[in-house]
Amino acid sequence: MSVSKNLDLRGRFQEKYEKDENFRMKVEDFRRLLFTPKTKLSLKEIATRVIDISLDLGLPKPDLSAGVEIPEEEFGFELIKKLPEKVSVEKISFNETKKYVPVILQPKEDIEKGNKVVAVYVSGFKGESLDARLAGYKVIEVTIVWAGEYDPFYGIYSDVWRLIAWGRLEDIETIHLLVKDDVIRATYLPKALYMEKYNVWRLIEPAFSEESGWKKTQHHLKTEEVRELKLYVNTWNHAISFTDLLPNERKVEQKPFVDFEVREGWRVDAEKVYSMLKYGDESFIKSS
Secondary structure, three states, X not given: OOHHHHHHHHHHHHHHHHHOHHHXXXXXXXXXXXXXXXXXXXHHHHXXXXXXXXXXXXXXOOXXXXXXXXXXXXXXXXXXXXOOOOOOOOEEOHHHXXXXXXXXXXXXXXXXXXXXXXXXXXXXXXXXXXOHHHOOOEEEEEEEEEOOOOOOOOOHHHHHHHHHHOOOXXXXXXXXXXXXXXXXXXXXXXXXXXXXXXXXXXXXXXXXXXXXXXXXXXXXXXXXXXXXXXXXXXXXXXXXXXXXXXXXXXXXXXXXXXXXXXXXXXXXXHHHHHOOOOEEEEEEOOOO
């Protein structure tokens, strides 16, 4: 989806949400189900609700005979009603963290669809302030914002889903770099964002890719050594790795401070800029 179409769909959604009480109630009824801990909905029920809201936005009814099958599965977000412990970390300076923002290589075709990187948020902290096992490490949080995301299976209806479930059309993913003695490892340290309206903490999922194939929907948790600060976008849903899993794809190299903005901030700061949902605080989740 192009950026202009992105803005148009978001604008229609936002205007209808603000001015049409029935539409707003329909969206909020759905969100309250999605943001209730331990709630699982069938993918078919989710699809039915998304299509209903899409029709209210003036989109055509999808042709479900076109070969796209909805799996017989259930889905639910990872949510916590109350954090076991609110974690504070000892920050390090932006001057120290910004040098770890990687070059981002993305398939040219995806960028031509309007999904380029628009910003990266970066912050860092002393590892021991989170976990004694990270003593001596600098931990750098890198949050990448893409202008959009093109779902090759569900197309624009996936965009409507993201407006409902995430309050935005931009795609946002977060990874962490562990830096010690000039050795860098990439991983993901669990963290949660507080959703004020729904009084719940939302766990952010990892964003790594492990399998080759642009159309393979994937987000994995892993740790990998970083030999060079070049991050590859390996799937349509922007699963990422410091390993190129699509060596035959034509790519565009996007450089920090040149091709996208680098901003000081955490994942929650990115969400506050791009999402229509209201987030308050955020916290890392300590591992046992």
